Amino acid sequence: QVQLVESGGGLVQAGGSLRLSCAASGRAFGSDTMGWFRQVPGKEREFVAGISWSGGRTNYADSVKGRFTISRDNAKSTVYLYLQMNSLKPEGTAVYYCATDTDGRVVSASRFTYAYWGQGTQVTVSS
Numbered sequence: 001q002v003q004l005v006e007s008g009g010g011l012v013q014a015g016g017s018l019r020l021s022c023a024a025s026g027r028a029f030g031s032d033t034m035g036w037f038r039q040v041p042g043k044e045r046e047f048v049a050g051i052s053w054s055g056g057r058t059n060y061a062d063s064v065k066g067r068f069t070i071s072r073d074n075a076k077s078t079v080y081l082y083l084q085m086n087s088l089k090p091e092g093t094a095v096y097y098c099a100t101d102t103d104g105r106v107v108s109a110s111r112f113t114y115a116y117w118g119q120g121t122q123v124t125v126s127s
Contacts, residue, residue, distance in 0.1 A: 003026050006096065006098050006120060006121040007022075014090055014125055014126065020082065021080060021081070023079075024098070025077065030053065031102075031104045032100040032103075033050055034081045034099070034100050035050035035098070035107070035108075036049050037098075037111055039120075045097065047059075048083070049064065049083060052105065054104075055072055058107065064092075068083060068086070081098050083096070088123075088125045092123060095121065098118045099116060101115065
């Protein structure tokens with residue numbers, strides 16, 4: 001059974017940090033591109049960051065460049081994806097989702113290329 005389970009969300013003050021984790025299991029995710037997206041009510045789900053299967057390529061939304069860092073650990077059968085979020089801003093409040101794209105060579109920013117999704121974790125940044 002394919003599962004992507006996010007954790008690490010919570011309430012943080014503006015300027016603070018959080019580290020999100022995603023545990024992906026149930027298929028061979030080691031060759032997939034993986035990404036983080038976020039969504040607020042009434043708006044489309046937007047790309048935050050992505051990483052190729054090897055970790056050699058990354059892609060970030062302009063709004064998070066220099067503040068967020070994506071990484072992954074393929075060492076075990078469960079693949080772990082991380083998002084280190086620093087200098088958080090109130091506009092970063094959203095539900096954050098991890099997702100995988102079976103084309104591990106390209107780091108797409110389009111949610112339509114990602115096939116598997118987690119249930120999301122809430123991040124709230126207070127001003």
